[in-house]
Amino acid sequence: MSKGLPTRSENYSEWYNELVKRADLAENSPVRGCMVIKPYGFSIWEKMQRALDDMFKDTGHSNAYFPLFIPKSFLSKEADHVEGFAKECAVVTHYRLKNDPNGGGVIVDPDAKLEEELIVRPTSETVIWSTYKNWIQSYRDLPLLINQWANVVRWEMRTRIFLRTSEFLWQEGHTAHATQAEAIAETEQMLDVYATFAEEWMALPVLRGIKTPNERFAGAVETYCIEALMQDNKALQAGTSHFLGQNFAKAFDVKFQDKEGGLEYVWGTSWGTSTRLMGALIMAHSDDSGLVLPPKLAPIQVVIVPIYRDEEQLAKISDRVNGLVKELRKKGISVKFDDSDAYKPGYKFAEYELRGVPVRLAMGMRDFENGTVEVARRDTKTKETLPFDGIVDHIANLLEEIQQSIFNKALAYREANSFRADSYEEFKTTLDEKGGFIYAHWDGTAETEDKIKEETKATIRCIPLDAPEEEGTCIYSGKPSSRRVVFARAY
Amino acid sequence: MSKGLPTRSENYSEWYNELVKRADLAENSPVRGCMVIKPYGFSIWEKMQRALDDMFKDTGHSNAYFPLFIPKSFLSKEADHVEGFAKECAVVTHYRLKNDPNGGGVIVDPDAKLEEELIVRPTSETVIWSTYKNWIQSYRDLPLLINQWANVVRWEMRTRIFLRTSEFLWQEGHTAHATQAEAIAETEQMLDVYATFAEEWMALPVLRGIKTPNERFAGAVETYCIEALMQDNKALQAGTSHFLGQNFAKAFDVKFQDKEGGLEYVWGTSWGTSTRLMGALIMAHSDDSGLVLPPKLAPIQVVIVPIYRDEEQLAKISDRVNGLVKELRKKGISVKFDDSDAYKPGYKFAEYELRGVPVRLAMGMRDFENGTVEVARRDTKTKETLPFDGIVDHIANLLEEIQQSIFNKALAYREANSFRADSYEEFKTTLDEKGGFIYAHWDGTAETEDKIKEETKATIRCIPLDAPEEEGTCIYSGKPSSRRVVFARAY
Ligand SMILES: [Zn+2]
Numbered sequence A, B: 001m002s003k004g005l006p007t008r009s010e011n012y013s014e015w016y017n018e019l020v021k022r023a024d025l026a027e028n029s030p031v032r033g034c035m036v037i038k039p040y041g042f043s044i045w046e047k048m049q050r051a052l053d054d055m056f057k058d059t060g061h062s063n064a065y066f067p068l069f070i071p072k073s074f075l076s077k078e079a080d081h082v083e084g085f086a087k088e089c090a091v092v093t094h095y096r097l098k099n100d101p102n103g104g105g106v107i108v109d110p111d112a113k114l115e116e117e118l119i120v121r122p123t124s125e126t127v128i129w130s131t132y133k134n135w136i137q138s139y140r141d142l143p144l145l146i147n148q149w150a151n152v153v154r155w156e157m158r159t160r161i162f163l164r165t166s167e168f169l170w171q172e173g174h175t176a177h178a179t180q181a182e183a184i185a186e187t188e189q190m191l192d193v194y195a196t197f198a199e200e201w202m203a204l205p206v207l208r209g210i211k212t213p214n215e216r217f218a219g220a221v222e223t224y225c226i227e228a229l230m231q232d233n234k235a236l237q238a239g240t241s242h243f244l245g246q247n248f249a250k251a252f253d254v255k256f257q258d259k260e261g262g263l264e265y266v267w268g269t270s271w272g273t274s275t276r277l278m279g280a281l282i283m284a285h286s287d288d289s290g291l292v293l294p295p296k297l298a299p300i301q302v303v304i305v306p307i308y309r310d311e312e313q314l315a316k317i318s319d320r321v322n323g324l325v326k327e328l329r330k331k332g333i334s335v336k337f338d339d340s341d342a343y344k345p346g347y348k349f350a351e352y353e354l355r356g357v358p359v360r361l362a363m364g365m366r367d368f369e370n371g372t373v374e375v376a377r378r379d380t381k382t383k384e385t386l387p388f389d390g391i392v393d394h395i396a397n398l399l400e401e402i403q404q405s406i407f408n409k410a411l412a413y414r415e416a417n418s419f420r421a422d423s424y425e426e427f428k429t430t431l432d433e434k435g436g437f438i439y440a441h442w443d444g445t446a447e448t449e450d451k452i453k454e455e456t457k458a459t460i461r462c463i464p465l466d467a468p469e470e471e472g473t474c475i476y477s478g479k480p481s482s483r484r485v486v487f488a489r490a491y
């Protein structure tokens, strides 16, 4: 039940935590920092996976699977990479337990110490490039376009379900190319795939941009990202695509023979999205009554609730509704007819509202006799009574309309919460009073970026790909700048 | 290329290893005991996953996700379980690395020792039942029908790709029920699902049976299994379904309020299949030329190879073939038109044979002019030249025929290699000279089972569910027995 869900304006953070819990999306596990993704939450993630996977395959990628463990020494092979990832990670040091001779249950067997410790993968560039070395000899082996769906672990002290957990689920693409241009084109293509997925499936408008060197993936030459705005006016990075140059090829000695017979290092990319997208989906659209799901990702798109006094009435309504259920399913619409006797209609309404079911139909005896049905939209919370005849087409159209409408609302919200700041004072005032995306001039140095972050907790989310040239001066240093970048406080 | 693939009769084990490697299914990774599943192999696994997942959902199950790590103390809560699983497992003892002050790269940070070690899950009963405790209060919360697709780790000293690896991929179902009868029905239902999948998708005939107490899952009251026979006459366990009784409910204190208001322990089941099925699929059907794949699991069902001398000929053939490709795809048949110039037809033929593509079409200029096409079956290695008109329907039927034919062949093989033995001498002779499934009387004791295993390396694969009652005497002890059980040497 949604009763007592905190409101967003009261306490956005509590609202999120409670919503995740009450809508049966996920919960904290007995293992610190790791989550349990519950069936309802997981079914949304499955829909995301399926849509992304189809897009990866349509762009020529295949799935594969690489080991969970990475030998400790691998991490050190790419100098930047080890700085970024070797630190907070789960380390396997032993491979056996034994009975405590003193009767204290099981203990780690000191005789079963690994010669070289294994790291639970925080990301798989190292183990994958060490494998690619054997797979790539000639230009004929390129491009190599591979993706993997996997769990990864990055030890976190402060965790939040979906947004930052020690273990999370993700996909990581790892590709190898003969030329720099081809690798950059791949990096940009996958950013496009992510942006298209965010906008068309998640109904989430995103900025496409490039990260500053400070925020770049450890080991990348360039990191592209998509950035979305949440309802508390904080930014959320929803996907990254990295151009790796020849960094990993050099670290793992991956060369290929080109058409002319010369030996050259391979060019690489990697790109990933994770269960973090679940957090973005929840925070971007939901309201004080619960989840709002875009129809394309809703596990149940339409729920039908009968309102009846006795078995005879239920039988009549069911009889009419069963045909509708069949027709909707024929159109590929997922529908649930909730005729369970355990709960009253009002309880069911609140429950499906909480779970974000996009369309709710209700039919009572009056509707039955009048040949009508009540149609309620989750996103706008509007209701109308419509003729039962022709309702199938109406619902099919309505689902498309809702998908578009949720996107439009989020886009309008982002537009209304995107600001320009031309001085540091203006920047700080906007940040504190409004938040959102702040477009401002920056001198291009890491020092300025660090100072601003230190003083305001805002980071440069990206240099937008479509940023127009504009002469200006850095809000912090006053030095010249040729385009605005996007600042925000972020998840 | 298949050139030089060892033959099965020469060296079955080498044949398997080389086939796995050359057909691009999988390879050993730089991490001891862990494999890399290559794109072609993974695409077969994806088809298996999809089919199984659909069957799980059709029987009312939902997917969820539970943590990779299990606190060490959890394993000790179910007494048998810890004996079975706590021993050979990956133990995480630290959560941070740091730079070696002596300049030796990164080392484990001794200050980042976990208070309680974490085990990388070898199976998830413990962490799942500790979660179910919070999810189950009343009979209304039951049954709870959940599955998870995950990676698990069981440290192995002697590994073989797909058959026994330290990390493997699997699914594990974990269900909770109000009554013993319901839990047993679930256990049996999932065994049926596995058997149906093995027979209808993998074309692999299986025995359905019950494990002896010796071979039972650690923590189960009863373990059901499906057992298949490989071409070297060794058995392979292809799936298990466990009735857990109230063991895990008691270990994790999971009770529910029944309809009458009483508090009772919940009844449980768990069931799993893994990437081991890939090993079974390969070993059951393939031949000395390479893989033989049942069409339902073949990533490419039909390959079309043009035979031409110049661009003009290729253009003519392509023109005709492109329409066919479209029509086959419309029927849901996956087809590849290999018009690449890099390799000659003969090379391509061998390559697709190695990879087990069920149907190969070839079209040269003579076919083009005669309005024919050459159709080759991978399983029987037969060829026929057929009219191009009507070829689509012919191929659709042929794929079904091949699926059935591969099953029939495997079934005939198993029947021809199932034996009865009525004395220990006969048993040992049959085992050494023929192998296969040996039906024999057993006195029902673990002692006899252990002795036979020690002396012959044969184990009791199962007590078949359909074993008829038959009075007899144990081949080892001469004690009375009322039905035959199935012995074999096994993977
Ligand atoms: Zn960005």
Ligand SMILES: [Zn+2]
Binding pocket: B207, B208, B209, B210, B211, B224, B225, B226, B227, B461, B462, B463
């Ligand atoms: Zn068995």
